[in-house]
Amino acid sequence: MTKHTHVHSHSSGDGSIGSHRACVRLVPIFNHLEEQQMDEIMSVARSASFKKGETIYQAGEESTSLFIVNRGRIRIYRLSENGREQLLRILNPGDFTGELALFRSTTHESYAEAMVDTSVCLIRRDELRTLLQKYPSISIKVLQEFSKRLDETERQTARFATEKVETRLAMFLTEVAEDAEEPIEFKLPMSKKDLASYLGTTPETISRKLGQFEDEGYIRQKSGRRIEIVDLDGLLLV
C-alpha cells in the first residue's frame, strides 16, 4: 500500500542552478536547444525531492507541473475500478511525467510514488505552455516523446489483448535482455510483485512461469533478481 506522506522540498532547497541545469539537460526533449532557450527553461524550473515511498501525485489531484526525474526512481500506476493496481511504467533519471494532465485536464489519472529517495525538476503548467508557444521545436520534441509512449502503450495493450501471460513474460524478458551484453544476464528492473502488476498477472504466476522457463532451459535464475538468458531464441518462440 502506498504511503501518502507529501514532503515537497522548498522550491530552492538543494536545487542549485547547477542541478537544475543537470536535470533539464537530462531530458531528451530539451536536448539540442540553444543556450538562450536552455537558460529560459532553467529559469522556470524548480526542484523538489521525495523520500522513498512518498506519493508524488495521486489520481484526482490537480496537476500543476511537469515532473522530470533528476535522481531516483518513480513508479507510475493506475488503480482500476475494483481497486486493483496496475503498474504503468517506471521512471528513471531523464524520464518525465505529469504531462498528460497538462494538456488534457487538470487532474491526474494515475499515481506516482517514489521507489527510492528521488529528486525531480518541476516546470509549471503555464510556464511550460508559454515555452511551447515560443519554441515550436520543443513542442515537436514533446510530440516525438508522446508518439513513442503512445506506440509503446498501444503495443502493450495489443499484447494484453492477444497474448497469454507466459508469452508476455517471455517478451518482457527478451526486451530487457536487449540492453544486456553477452553473456546475457541482467537484474530484473523491478520486484516480481511489480512485474506481475505490470504484466497483468500475479506474483505466484510469475514465480511459476520463471521456474518453468528454467526447467525448459531458456533461462537461469540467480540470486538478487538476476536472470541469465540461456536460450534467447527458445524464449522468443514461447
Next chain:
Amino acid sequence: MTKHTHVHSHSSGDGSIGSHRACVRLVPIFNHLEEQQMDEIMSVARSASFKKGETIYQAGEESTSLFIVNRGRIRIYRLSENGREQLLRILNPGDFTGELALFRSTTHESYAEAMVDTSVCLIRRDELRTLLQKYPSISIKVLQEFSKRLDETERQTARFATEKVETRLAMFLTEVAEDAEEPIEFKLPMSKKDLASYLGTTPETISRKLGQFEDEGYIRQKSGRRIEIVDLDGLLLV
C-alpha cells in the same frame, strides 16, 4: 482477412477546394485557427478515397502523410507476433491517424482498413512539420489530442491487466451508452467479431456474456446490433 488492394485516388479526384475545407474544418486540432492559417493548411491538403475493404496503410509501410477522415470509417488494428489481430480503434469523420509514424519513425506500426467507402484528407509529413514549426498553437492542439489518446490507451491497458472479460464488456457498454439518451438504446459501433478483438476476447465469449447480461436483466438485445440498457447501475457493478 484483410484485402490488400490499394487504390488511392488521384490527388485531385473529387476533392474540390470546398471539400478540403470541410475536411480540415472537421478536425478538432485545426479548429479555431485564423483564416490565413486555415488557408495555408488547405493549400497543402490533398484528398484520396478508398473503397470498402481496401487497405489504407500497413505495418512496415513507409509513412508519408497524416490521414484525416472526411467521410466513412476506418479500422485501425495491430497484428501481434502470433498473427492475432487486435482492433485498436475505429476512426470516424474528423478523426485522424498516421501521426505516430510522422513523429517517431517512418514506418507504420499498425494497419488501417476502410470499413466502408471512405474519403480522407492527406497532409504530407514535411508539410505538417512546417506547419507545426510555424504555428505553435497547432502543436499544442496535437499534443492535447495525443494526451487524450494516450490516456485512453493507458486506461484500456489497465483494464486488460486488471479486469476480466465480463467487466470489460460491461464497461464498454456503459461507455457507449453515455452518448445515448433515454431510453438508453444504441447500435453497437462495430461487429461483435470486432468488438471481441477490441476487448481482447472471442466472438463466442461476447455472445455468451451478452446473453448472460440479458438473463440477468441488465440489457435487452434487439435486431441489427441494437442494445437497450435496462439496468445501467446493475451493469456498472458487474
Next chain:
DNA sequence: CGAAATCTTGACCGATCTCAACTTACGTGG
C-alpha cells in the same frame, strides 16, 4: 538481528478459450 515484505510451492477451482456444428444476417448478382 528481527520484523515485514517478498517470493515460492501446492491444491483447487473458475473464467475463458477452442473446436465443432449449426443458425442467422448480409451483400451480390442475376
Next chain:
DNA sequence: CCACGTAAGTTGAGATCGGTCAAGATTTCG
C-alpha cells in the same frame, strides 16, 4: 427483388490457463 453464398453470430462440450488461498521459505532493510 429474390436466391444464393459467405461472413457473422450462437450454442454446447471439453480442455486449459491462470487466479485464489494458504503455508512456508527467503530476502530485505531498519
